[in-house]
Every structure is written in structure tokens, then in C-alpha cells.
Amino acid sequence: MTDIAKPDTPKDPFHHLHDESYSAAYDTPRIEANTLVALGERPRTSLNGAWHFTLDLFDEGLRQKWFKLEPAPPGAWTHPQDYDPYAGQTLELPSNWSMHKPEWLHFEGGGWYTRVIDHVPDPHRPVTVLRVGAANYQSRIFLNGQFMGTHLGGSTPFCLDLSAGLQEGPNRLQIQVDNRRELERVPMRHFDWFNHGGIYREVDVLRLPAVHIRSTQVDWTPEQGLRVRIRLSEAVDMQAQCHIEALNLQVTIAVQGGEGEARVACHPRLWCPEDPYLYSVRFECGDDHLEDRIGLRHIAVSGTQILLNGRPLFLRGICVHEDDLHLGKVSTEADVRQRFEDARAMGCNFLRLSHYPHHEHVARIADEVGMLLWEEIPVYWAIDFGNPRTLADARNQLHELILRDHNRASVIFWGVGNENEDSDERLSFMRTLAESARAWDSSRLISAACLINREHFRIEDRLTHYLDVIGINEYFGWYEPGFEGLQRLLDNSKPDRPVLITETGADAQAGHHGREDELFTEECQARILSEQVRISASKPFICGIAPWLLYDFRSERRHTVFNGGFNRKGVIAEDKRTRKLGFQALADSYRRCRP
Numbered sequence: 102m103t104d105i106a107k108p109d110t111p112k113d114p115f116h117h118l119h120d121e122s123y124s125a126a127y128d129t130p131r132i133e134a135n136t137l138v139a140l141g142e143r144p145r146t147s148l149n150g151a152w153h154f155t156l157d158l159f160d161e162g163l164r165q166k167w168f169k170l171e172p173a174p175p176g177a178w179t180h181p182q183d184y185d186p187y188a189g190q191t192l193e194l195p196s197n198w199s200m201h202k203p204e205w206l207h208f209e210g211g212g213w214y215t216r217v218i219d220h221v222p223d224p225h226r227p228v229t230v231l232r233v234g235a236a237n238y239q240s241r242i243f244l245n246g247q248f249m250g251t252h253l254g255g256s257t258p259f260c261l262d263l264s265a266g267l268q269e270g271p272n273r274l275q276i277q278v279d280n281r282r283e284l285e286r287v288p289m290r291h292f293d294w295f296n297h298g299g300i301y302r303e304v305d306v307l308r309l310p311a312v313h314i315r316s317t318q319v320d321w322t323p324e325q326g327l328r329v330r331i332r333l334s335e336a337v338d339m340q341a342q343c344h345i346e347a348l349n350l351q352v353t354i355a356v357q358g359g360e361g362e363a364r365v366a367c368h369p370r371l372w373c374p375e376d377p378y379l380y381s382v383r384f385e386c387g388d389d390h391l392e393d394r395i396g397l398r399h400i401a402v403s404g405t406q407i408l409l410n411g412r413p414l415f416l417r418g419i420c421v422h423e424d425d426l427h428l429g430k431v432s433t434e435a436d437v438r439q440r441f442e443d444a445r446a447m448g449c450n451f452l453r454l455s456h457y458p459h460h461e462h463v464a465r466i467a468d469e470v471g472m473l474l475w476e477e478i479p480v481y482w483a484i485d486f487g488n489p490r491t492l493a494d495a496r497n498q499l500h501e502l503i504l505r506d507h508n509r510a511s512v513i514f515w516g517v518g519n520e521n522e523d524s525d526e527r528l529s530f531m532r533t534l535a536e537s538a539r540a541w542d543s544s545r546l547i548s549a550a551c552l553i554n555r556e557h558f559r560i561e562d563r564l565t566h567y568l569d570v571i572g573i574n575e576y577f578g579w580y581e582p583g584f585e586g587l588q589r590l591l592d593n594s595k596p597d598r599p600v601l602i603t604e605t606g607a608d609a610q611a612g613h614h615g616r617e618d619e620l621f622t623e624e625c626q627a628r629i630l631s632e633q634v635r636i637s638a639s640k641p642f643i644c645g646i647a648p649w650l651l652y653d654f655r656s657e658r659r660h661t662v663f664n665g666g667f668n669r670k671g672v673i674a675e676d677k678r679t680r681k682l683g684f685q686a687l688a689d690s691y692r693r694c695r696p
């Protein structure tokens with residue numbers, strides 16, 4: 102019995118109701134690291150402020166193409182429509198929608214941002230680039246009803262050249278952002294922080310010459326002196342200049358195919374926490390120039406020691422999330438300065454910015470105040486390690502981070518992952534990340550927060566072969582009662598490179614007091630932190646310790662009477678003011694331990 106052929110029907114106006122492959126149309130072109138334009142101190146037009154906004158749980162906007170809707174007062178609508186991009190509520194950027202209304206706190210789905218930008222052509226600066234500091238997770242950009250491209254990754258900046266789609270006068274710019282937790286994303290679906298969605302860092306428009314500077318990389322080694330690299334927007338051959346007046350240096354860079362590098366011997370005043378000296382550096386190329394303030398320093402490993410400018414370094418650290426009770430993931434300069442002051446008050450010289458790239462002003466301020474940093478991408482717990490799309494996403498996030506913060510002297514580590522179970526797929530995935538990071542930036546240490554090898558009960562992981570420093574997360578005293586295990590682990594281990602305790606600690610509810618062995622008391626947390634520093638710092642191969650963490654933070658994984666939706670391992674409560682006993686215990690321990 103032959104099947105009945107499907108009769109030809111005119112295009113069904115309701116096809117979108119039946120098309121579950123709708124999102125494929127918005128998966129390419131991808132906006133990736135290669136189009137990132139360095140900000141430096143470039144002039145820019147801010148698009149922060151009011152945008153029209155709506156949540157879109159069912160992706161109606163993509164299914165029904167809301168971006169095609171022309172501005173019209175309801176009275177002039179020719180067809181009923183489910184949304185009007187130019188009316189209704191507005192939302193101030195940068196922000197997380199979770200922080201706007203209690204009923205939006207747990208929303209995971211799409212959000213639509215719309216605003217009009219006015220374009221005045223400028224023949225000297227014909228290139229108009231949209232730059233978004235970060236938006237969680239996938240961003241889809243539409244201009245005047247056209248889909249322009251999409252970006253993956255919730256914590257790194259991206260740039261999109263709007264020039265081809267712009268018209269003189271008003272232009273309709275729309276950004277759809279979805280923060281769904283998906284199997285192939287980085288991080289995946291399960292993580293111990295709050296999944297704030299939306300555009301939560303600055304949005305700017307840059308006006309640039311046809312050929313402009315995309316990125317610069319400046320570093321220094323005692324052996325090779327100063328190395329300056331430049332990458333342009335076009336694959337052209339020309340000359341560029343790098344000026345460092347304070348060093349009386351003017352370096353000419355031969356650019357070929359859009360890239361150039363030059364080296365020059367020099368003996369700069371080296372950047373370090375005690376003397377965070379920054380040089381004003383100016384790059385010039387054709388009609389474009391870029392200014393930046395850059396510290397020159399050298400970080401290296403020798404045996405099981407880390408050397409900063411040739412001198413042994415012990416990292417007295419603390420981990421921190423980008424999380425705020427009132428602002429969500431929005432980070433302010435004042436908040437960052439407070440963060441560094443709190444850390445410094447504990448005697449810290451180092452912060453682990455976990456588990457994803459934090460706002461770019463964090464490293465700039467760290468450069469200024471002399472704080473050392475670990476920056477990482479959220480390859481966290483379970484990841485779809487066998488999926489090439491996931492690898493491409495993770496690799497791109499890493500590249501965007503390195504391009505963004507390469508010139509930040511304070512950043513000494515690139516972290517390529519946290520607590521990932523060992524497997525062949527994981528090893529190959531993270532080896533690729535470690536080798537990519539090294540290829541993009543040979544001037545920093547590559548690491549990852551690894552797990553203990555339970556079988557041999559020692560610090561051992563196949564991945565460490567590709568790392569400069571082994572990060573270890575361990576919670577002896579808390580998840581594993583007692584400290585014998587820690588002592589045994591360290592006694593059992595013979596690492597051939599430095600080991601950094603990248604996490605340890607305990608939950609304590611601020612104001613909850615009791616015995617040292619009573620869970621969730623401040624006394625218990627304080628004792629665990631003191632014992633951890635005492636035991637770990639006694640091992641010569643331990644190059645530092647960064648307890649988990651500075652402030653309590655929101656986590657939908659924690660719902661005891663003590664937690665109430667917060668991870669309480671902070672030594673300061675989520676109000677970022679109330680210090681627990683753990684704060685002083687850590688300060689005392691750091692005062693006692695190795696200089």
C-alpha cells in the first residue's frame with residue numbers, strides 16, 4: 102500500500118508552531134575571539150542605561166522572529182502580535198534580570214533587549230563595533246531586523262562589526278540572551294553558584310579606522326627583554342610603533358599579514374605586589390592608536406617553587422566569586438577595591454577569581470594595588486568532554502580571556518578547569534586547553550584545580566604533565582573529618598612541580614557560635630582554616646594556599662537552616678561586612694606562615 106503523497110500547501114503562517122529546529126538558524130555566524138577589539142583607553146559610546154526588555158521562556162522571539170517587527174503604535178498594527186519590542190518594561194544595563202523582580206530570580210530562558218542607536222557616518226572611522234563586556238550565556242545580535250551573529254560564553258567580552266547593517270540615523274539593535282544550562286555548554290548544567298542571566302557588563306560602541314588594532318601583547322623576560330606583539334583588523338603589511346616614554350623606548354614593529362612582533366633589550370622597574378609599577382604604553386598603527394598601562398614582570402617555575410622576578414613566591418590567597426547580594430554578577434569598582442582591601446587585611450597577596458572570568462576591571466585594579474591573580478574558565482565538574490562543539494566553546498572562552506587580560510601583570514595563572522573527573526576524553530580536552538593557553542601566552546603559568554588521586558591517595562593526575570603548577574582542591578576537616586588524611590596525602594606525594602591548594606575550608610553561619618567540632622559554627626571554620634594553613638605550608642612543594650572563600654555567595658544547591666540558599670564557606674558573610682572568626686584565624690595563620 103503506497104503512502105499518500107503530502108499535497109503541496111502554501112507557506113503555512115503557523116509553521117513556527119511546529120518547528121522545533123528553529124534555533125539552528127541562529128547558531129552561526131559565531132562571534133569569536135578573533136574579532137575581539139582591545140579596549141585599552143579607547144574613546145567609546147556607552148549603551149548602558151535603559152533598554153526595552155522582556156523575558157521569553159518559550160523562545161517565541163526566535164520562533165516568530167520578533168526582530169522583524171517594525172516600530173508601530175498598537176493602533177497601526179496590521180496583525181496581532183505577541184510582543185512589542187518598543188513598549189512595555191525597560192531594564193537598566195548592565196544588570197542581571199534575576200535581580201529585578203523576585204519572580205524573575207530563578208528564571209532560566211531567553212531575554213530580549215531592544216534599543217535604538219543613532220548612527221552618524223564618519224569617513225575617518227568607518228568601522229562601528231558593538232562591544233559587550235559579558236552576557237550569560239548565549240547572545241544573539243539583531244540589527245534592523247537582520248540576524249548578525251551569536252556569541253557563546255557567559256563571562257568573556259565579544260565584539261561585532263555592525264558597519265554593514267547600519268543606516269544613517271536611527272537603527273534598531275536587539276540582543277537575545279539565554280542563560281539555559283545545557284549539556285554542551287561550559288559550564289554544563291550543574292554548578293555551585295547562581296545562574297544569573299542577561300547582559301551584566303558594559304555595552305559600548307567603538308568607532309574605528311578601516312585598519313585598526315585588535316590586540317597587543319607586551320611581556321618581559323630577563324633573557325629576552327621586552328617583547329611587543331600587535332594584531333590588526335586586516336591582513337595588511339605595514340609598520341607599527343610602540344612607545345614607552347618612561348623607558349625611553351620607541352619600538353618599530355614590522356606588521357605582515359596583520360601581525361607583527363618586535364623584541365628589545367631593556368631593564369625595567371619590575372612590577373610586584375610590593376611595588377606595582379605600571380608603564381604608560383602607546384601603540385600606533387596607521388590611523389589608529391591604543392594606550393594602556395602595563396606592568397612588566399617575570400613569573401616562572403623552578404622545581405617545586407614559583408619565582409616572581411627571580412625570587413621565590415609563597416601565595417597567601419583566598420578564592421572569590423563574582424556575586425553580590427543586591428547586584429548579582431554586576432561588578433563595581435568599589436566592590437572590587439573592597440574585595441582587595443578585605444583580602445589584604447588578612448595578609449593575602451593572591452586571589453583566585455573563581456570559576457569563570459570576572460569583570461576586566463578586576464585585573465586592572467589588581468595591577469594598580471599589587472594583588473596577584475588566578476583567572477580561569479568554567480570547565481567545572483562534569484563537562485561534555487567528548488563533544489567538539491563544547492571544546493570549541495571552551496577554547497574560545499579561554500582565548501577571549503587571554504586576549505582581554507594578557508597585558509595585566511597581576512594575572513599570573515590561567516586555570517583551565519576545576520574538579521573534573523579523570524577520563525581519556527577529559528585528558529585530551531584539557532590538554533588541548535593547556536597547550537592552547539601556552540601557545541597564546543608563554544609568559545604565564547598554566548594550571549587547573551585537580552582532584553586527589555583516591556586510588557594512590559596522593560597528588561597525582563595525568564593532566565599535571567601539561568601544567569606548570571598543580572592546583573589541588575581538598576576539604577580535610579570538613580567533607581572529610583580530621584586532618585590525618587591531609588598529612589598522609591602530603592607525605593605520600595612527591596610532585597615534580599609546585600602545588601597550590603586551590604580550595605579548602607568549611608561552612609559557617611555568621612553569628613552561629615559553639616564548639617570547634619560543631620558543624621557550621623564560626624569556631625569550627627576557624628579551626629579548620631588554621632589547621633589547613635599550618636599543615637599545608639609546612640610542605641616545601643606547596644607554593645601557596647587559597648581557601649574557599651572570601652564571601653558567602655548564593656547557591657541553589659544549599660538549603661540547610663545554616664545555608665538558606667547560600668554557600669557559607671566565606672570568612673565574611675554575604676553582606677561583605679560581617680567577618681567571621683575564620684577571617685582572623687586566616688590572618689593569624691598567614692602572619693605565622695612562610696614569608
Ligand code: GCU
Nearest residue numbers: 293519520574604649668670
Ligand atoms: C568545590 C567547588 C566549589 C564549591 C565548593 C564547596 O570544591 O569547586 O565551587 O563551592 O567545593 O563545596 O563549597
